[in-house]
């Protein structure tokens with residue numbers, strides 16, 4: 304969290320910027336409009352600087368409209384009605400034991416001072432909902448990093464198992480610097496099979512059919528190779544999803560006669576404006 308002197312520096316910088324806004328001679332409504340948007344961004348920045356201490360893998364609240372877009376897409380992807388999909392989102396949002404578990408676990412993670420105390424599922428709720436609805440036998444997650452997405456998939460798999468639908472999750476990351484530390488701190492380590500290495504190589508050597516493939520390897524130069532490797536390894540009705548807008552997934556879907564859709568989650572009071580996710584199904 305910010306110290307008093309950090310707080311003073313931020314206030315001075317924001318005041319300077321606001322003076323600049325105030326001094327500007329508005330000439331027409333377009334300039335007025337542009338500066339109002341800038342001012343809105345500034346207020347969100349101020350809120351984020353004070354309320355959060357995260358530096359990466361941001362977590363945030365999302366707008367009600369974003370939540371509904373996500374529910375609608377989960378329903379379409381899984382071929383169920385809105386009422387059924389909504390029930391799984393509510394199940395997660397009302398599960399205070401699970402959300403408290405994540406909050407407490409954050410305190411035990413590496414660099415805990417760079418994590419916020421509250422659990423904010425944001426766009427990662429989508430993973431939980433599709434895994435609850437589809438009851439996958441095999442889930443593969445490429446690029447779990449600290450495991451902020453993994454915990455939602457694991458919780459869905461854990462609940463599916465209690466309902467009589469067992470499933471497994473394999474995670475593969477090229478580096479193990481954090482080794483999914485949030486997963487371990489939640490006590491969920493035994494639920495996942497961890498592999499360290501390149502996602503494409505992992506998929507090429509994987510011998511089972513995959514029901515849900517989540518790829519989050521954003522910074523390794525495109526998803527094309529992974530998609531090429533996964534063709535033929537997907538279970539009938541299998542889903543591929545990623546937290547990005549990705550042309551390669553669009554082209555893959557087009558080439559193999561699959562459906563493709565995307566959704567956007569708008570962050571509330573956050574410097575990060577929101578997250579695009581896309582799905583092939």
Ligand SMILES: C[S@@+](CC[C@H](N)C(=O)[O-])C[C@H]1O[C@@H](n2cnc3c(N)ncnc32)[C@H](O)[C@@H]1O
Pocket residue numbers: 360445446447448449450451452453475476477478500501502503519520521522523
């Ligand atoms: C943006 S982070 C993932 C964020 C995470 N899924 C979450 O929910 O916070 C990207 C991860 O992909 C991993 N990665 C990058 N290239 C990879 C590759 N070719 N194979 C496997 N993992 C890779 C990185 O090591 C990193 O941990």
